[in-house]
Amino acid sequence: MSHWIAAPIILPAFVAPFIVLSARYHIGIQRVLSVFGVLALIVIAASLALDASDGTITLYQMGDWAAPFGIVLVGDKLSTMMVLLTAVLALFVLLYAIGSGWDNRGWHFHALFQFQLMGIMGAFLTGDLFNLFVFFEVLLIASYGLMIHAGGTKRLKAGVQYVLFNLIGSTLFLFALGSIYAETGTLNMADLANRVALIGADETVGIRVAAVLLLMVFAIKAALVPLHFWLPSSYAEAPAPVAALFAIMTKVGAYAIIRVYTMIFSPQLEATAGLFDVWLLPAALVSLALGMLGVLAAKKLDRLVAFAVIGSMGMVMISIALFTPAGIAAALYYIVHSTFAGAALFLISDLVRSSRANVDLTAQPVMSGNALTAGLFFVGAIAMAGLPPLSGFLGKLLILDAAYDSDLMVWIWVVVLSSSLVSILGFARAGSILFWKAHSVPAPDGTEPMPSPSPLSYVAVGGLITLLAAHTVFAGQVHGYTSTIAAQLFTPEPYISTVVETPGKLSTPKGDH
C-alpha cells in the first residue's frame, strides 16, 4: 500500500525531533536538514496533487482502523492543493530565514518550523475532527514558539495575546467537538455528514449550536472580524519569516470552513440551513473594509501588512460565504494569491527593517538596497491591493463575477471596490514615504550605512514574486483547476463513500452502526 499521503505529516515529524536530538547545537546541519526536508515535501506534495488531480480520493487509515473508529487521512483535490501550497511557501520562507539569519537569533527555529509544517499539513489532510483539533494544537504551540523566536519585550507581549486568544479558540473547539459527539456520536467528517443528515427537523438545536461553534473556531483562525484581534500585533511583532509562514495559517481556517461547510453542515441541509449565511457575508465585508482601513491607518510597515492580511482574508471569506461553486473556486484562487502576496510583503517589510533599522512610516535617509527593495515592494503592493496585472486583480474579478447573482451584490461590489481604493491609497502613501521621500532626507553625517540584505533574502522574496507572476500567467489553468475542486466539494458523495465504506481492521463496509 502507498504511504505517500501520510508523508507530509510524518516527514517533518521525523526531521524535527531528529534536529532536536542530534543537531541542536549545529545551525549548519539544522539548515541542511530543514531545507532538504522541505524540498522533499514539495516533491511529495506535488505527486500527491498530481494523483488527486483526476478526482481520485486517497484514503489512509491510521493503525488500519476504518473510519469512523480510527483516524483517517484523506487526500482529495482540495487538501492536496493546500499541502502543495504550504510546502512551496515553506521553501521560500525557509530560504529567507536562513538568508537573513533569523533562524540563528534564538533557539530551535528549525525544529519548531518543521513541527509547524507538520501541524499545518495534518490539518489539511485529516478526515477526523478531533484529529484536526490535535493538529490545531500542534500548529498553535509551534507557531507560538516561532512567534516569540528571538524574544524582545514587545514580541513576548504580542505572543501572550496570540496564544491566549487562540486558547480561547481551542477551548471553543473542545466545546464544539463535545457538542458534535454528543449529538451524533462520531467525529469523522464523512461519517458526520451521513449522521447530520439523519437529524430530524424537530431536534435541530444541538447540531446548529455545534455547527456555529465550530465555525467560530475556524473564524478565529481565519481572523474574521471581530475575532481577528489576535492577528495585527502578533503578525507584526513576529519575526518576518514566521509572519510570512503564518500567511498560510489564516488559510487553515478558511480551508476548514470550506471543508466542513460543504460536506457536513451544508446550508442546503434543513437542519443547518439559515445558520451562517445571515452573518458570515456581512462579517467578511467588515473584515475587508477594516483590513484595508488598517492599511491606510498603519504607522508601521509591518502592521500595514498585517492589516492587509486581514483584508485579504475578508476577500476570501466573502467569496466562501457566497457558497456557490463559482464562489469557492474564486476563493481558492484568491487563497493561493493572498498566501504568496502576504508572505512576500512580510519579507519585504523585513528587508526594509534590516536596511534601516525600523519600519516606521516616516521619512528617513535612503536605505541600503533601496531600488531593489522598492521594486519588490511596488510589485507586492500591486498584488495585495489587487491592481492589474497581478493575480490579486484577477482574483478580485473572479470574486466580483461570482457575486453578481448574490442578494448582497451591491454591498459586495461597493465594499470590494472601495476598499481597493483605500488600500491603493495606503500602499502608495507607504511606498512613497519609504522609498521616494527618503531621497529628500540627507543622511546624517558619520553614520555607517546599514548592510544590504543578503542575496539569499532577495532570492527568497523574488521567488515569491515569481510565483505570483506564474499564478497570474497561468491563471486560466489554476482557476480551471480550482473550479474542478469546487465541483468535487459540491459533490461530496465519492469522498464520503470512500471514507466510510472502505473496510479496516475488524470492521466491514458500512460498519455496524
Add this chain to the structure above:
Amino acid sequence: MSLFFIVALPFFGALLPGLMNSAGRAATAGVTFTVSLAAFLGLLTNLPSVLAGEVVVARVDWMPLLGLNFSLMLDGLGFFFALLILGIGLLIIAYARHYLSRDDNMGQFFTYLLLFQGAMVGIVLSDNILLLLVFWELTSLSSFLLIGYWKHLPEGRQGARMALTVTGMGGLAMIGGMLILGQIVGSYDLSVILQQRDLIQADPMYVPALILILLGCFTKSAQFPFHFWLPHAMAAPTPVSAYLHSATMVKAGIFLMARMWPVLSGTPEWVMIVTSAGLITMVLGAVIGLFKHDLKALLAFSTVSHLGLITMLLGTGTAFGAMAAMFHILNHATFKAALFMSAGIIDHEAHTRDIRRLGGLRKLMPVTFVIASLAALSMAGIPLLNGFLSKEMMLEEAHHTVLFDTPWLVPGLATFGALFSAAYCFRLIGHVFFGPVRDDYPAKPHDPGAGLWLPPAILVSLVVLIGVAPFVAEPFVKLVTASVLGTAAEVPDAHFKIWHGFTPALYMSIIATIGGLVVLALFKPALRLWDAAPRPEAKVIFDAIVAAAVGLARKLILPLHNGAFTRYAAIGSVVIVAVGYHAWTTGTVAPQTRDMLPAGPVPIAGWLMLVVATIGLVFMHRNRFLSLILIGIVGLMVSVGFVFFSAPDLAMTQFTVEVVTIILLLLALNFLPNQTPIESSALRRARDIGVAVIGGLAAFGLSYHFMLRDAVATPISEFHLANSYKGGGGTNVVNVILVDFRGFDTYGEIIVLGIAALLIYALTETLLDGPVRARLLNRKPTHRRAGDEHPMMMVVLTRGIMPVVLMVGFYIFLRGHNDPGGGFIAGLIVSIAVVMQYMASGFGWASARLKYPYHGVIGAGVLIAGLTGIGAWFFGKPFLTSAFTYVRIPPFYKFELATAALFDLGVFLAVVGAVMLSLESFSRLARQATSGPSNEHPMDIDPSRDEDPQETSEKEAV
C-alpha cells in the same frame, strides 16, 4: 506582425533600458528607440489590412471560465491610436535622450516609459474589456512611476499619488461597469458587446454600467470634476507630460468612449452626462489656463480644455460629432505634443518656465519660436493650421446641439471656451516670445541642438500639412470614424475644407479669435480680478480629503487595536455566545431522552467543594499562592469526578498532571509578586463579570441540553469497547484508544508536549539574554530565605523513595495496556520521582548526576513513537498499525508483547523529557536570580562532612 508582438515588444523591451543603463546614455536611448521602432513598423505591416476595412485579430485563452482572454483586435480606431502612441513615442524617446540630465537614471526612465507604451498599446488593441481593464490600470501605475520619477521633489511624489488615486478610483469604478456590461451581454469580448446596442440600452443595469464606465473615462481623461490631477502631474519630466499627459494616456478615456460609442451613446443619459461634463471641462480649463504663469501648467489646463472639447463632441451622439472628435484627437496630439516639447526646450535652456520671467525669446531662440508659435496658433484655431479645421467642425456641431432645452447654451459656451483658448494661445506667444529681450533670465537662452527641436518640428510640419491640405487626412479620419461608429451610424459625407462659406461656425470662430486678442489686451486688469477672486484650490481639497480619510481610519482602527487583551477577549466571547444563541433560537428542541440521575451525598459533597473552591478563587485570586491551592482543589475534585464516573485512567492522568503543574506553577510563582494588583476600573471589572457570567451560563445550558439527550446514532465508542481486546490486544479500552485506535492523536499530543518544553527552553534562553537577566540579578527576595535550603530530612526521604517510585512508574507503564496506567501516566510519575530529587538537593546538584540531556529524551521519545508507527510499513500496513502476540518464557506465565508498548515508550520518554526540560528552564531562571554557584553537596547540613557549612557560606559572602 502579429498583434501579440506589437503589444509584447514594449513590455519585454522594457527590460533592456534597465539592463543597458551602464552601457551609457546613447545606448540606453538607442535600444529604447529600436524597441519602439520595431513595434511601430510591426503596426505598419498591418496597415494594408486596416485600409481594406478588415479587422485584424489575435487571440489566446487566458481565463476562459471567467471570460478574460488575451484577445486583441486592430481596426481603424485601434490603428489610429496605436499609430499616435508609437509614432509620438518615437519622437518623445529621441527628445528625452537629450532632455534628461546626466544625474537622471535614464535606464529607469525608459523602462517606465516602455511599460507605459506597452500598456497603452494594449488598451487600444484589446478586444476584451477585462483585458482592457488590465492595461488600463497598468497605464495608471506606469504614470504613477513616471510622475514620481524625480523622487526628491515633493510635487512629484504628491502629484503621482494624486494621479494614482484619482485614476485608480476611476479604474475601480470601471471594473464594476465592465463587469455589469459583460453580465448583460454574456461575453466580455468587445466584438460581441458592440453588436448588442439594443440589449444593453434596454437593460435596467445600463445606467449604473454607463455611470461606472464614464467615471473611469472621466478620471482618466481629466474631465470635470476630476480634472485637477492633471496639472499636478506636470511635476513629471517634460517628455512624460508631452507623451502621457497630453498626447496619449489622457486620451485613453476618450478612446474608450469612442470604442463604446456604438452601444453606450445616443441615450438621453449619455448626452446629458458626457456633453455637459465635456462642456464644463472645456470652459473651465480654458479660463484657468489663461491665468497660469507656469508654461506647463498653462499647457496642462489647455489639455484639460481640449479633452473637454473632444468629450463634448462624443457626447452629442451624432456621427458628425464623432468624426470631429477623431479629427481633433489627431490635431491636438500633434500641436500639443509639439508645444510641450517647446516648453521643455525653454525650461531646459532658460531654466525657468515662469511666463512672467520670460519674454523676448523670439530673437534668442528663433527655431523654438517658429515651432511653438505655429503649434500655438493651431491650438488657437487660426486658418491654414490643422487646429482651425477641427475647431470649425466642433463649433458647427455645437451649433446643432441643444442641452437642457436651451438652444444658445452649447454654442454660447463653446464660443466662450474657444475665446479663452485663443487668448491663452496668444498669451503664450506674446508673453514668451515677443516683447523686449530681458537681461535677468536664470540662464542665457539659446536654441538647443537638433535632438531637442527636431521632434517638435516634425510634429509641426504635420500641423501645417494638414492645415493647408486637409484632404490628406480626410480618408484616414473617415476610416477611423467608420470603425468608431460601427453599425450604429453612417459616416457623414462632409468634406474637410478650409473654406465652408459664411457659416455660423465661421462667425463663432471669428468672435473667438478677436475676443481672444481683446482678452489678451486686457490681461493685466483681468489677472488682478482673477487673483482677487476666491477659488477652490483642488490640491488643498484633495489633500484635506486624504488627510481626513487617514485620520478617520486612524481614529477607527488604532484605538480598537491598542493591545487591550481583555477587550479583545470580551468582544470575542460575546460574539461567540451571540452567534451560538442565534443558532439556538432558530433551531428546534427535541424532548429529553434521558432521565436525571439521582445525586447521592458523595457527589453533592464533591460538587460543593468544586463550587466553593471556584467561588473562592474568584474572590481570592489576587493572592497568588492561595489561588494556586484553590486550583489544586479544583483539579483534585475533577480527578475524583473521573473516579466517580469509573474512569480510573483519566483520574490517574489528571492527578499526576495536577501534581506536576502545581510544582511548575510553584516555581513560576517564585518570580511573581504575592499579590495581583488591581489594574482595571470597577466598570471594566463589571463588564468582565458580565461577560464571564454570560459565557458560563451558555456553557451550562449547552452541557445541560446534551446531557439529557442521546446521540442520533450509536456512538463510535461502542466499537472501541467491543474491539479493544480483539483488535488492540488490551482490556483497558482507554489505553487502547490512546495507543492504538487513536494513536495518531496521541502522537500529535506528545509532539505538542515536546514543543511546549522546547518553547519554554527557548523562551528562557532568550529571556536570559535580554534585560530580564539584569532584573533577575538585582532581584531582592521578598521573603526571608529558609536557612536550610536543602533539608536533610527531605534529601534522605527522596533518595529512599526514588527506586520505589521508579518501580511504580515501571509497573504502571507495563500494566497500562490492560489496567489503568500507560506511558503517559508512567512518564509523569517518573518525572515526579526525579523532580523530588531536584526539590531536595537543588537543580545544579541533581542535573550534574544525570546523563541524558532532556532535549535528547524528548527527541528520542517522539522518534521512537514515530518509528514504531513506521514499523508497520514493513508489513504492508498503515502508519501506527499495531500487532501483538503472546509469548511464554518459562518459568513465567504467558505474557503479551505488543508494538503498542513500544509506542507507549515513546510517549513515556516524551513526557519525561518535556516535564524535566520545563523544570530545568525554570530552575535556570532561579539560579540566575540567586546568582550563587550551584550547590556541590546534596544537602546543606551533613554530619559526615568535616567542614562547617556556616563557614562555607561566610567564605562565599566574602
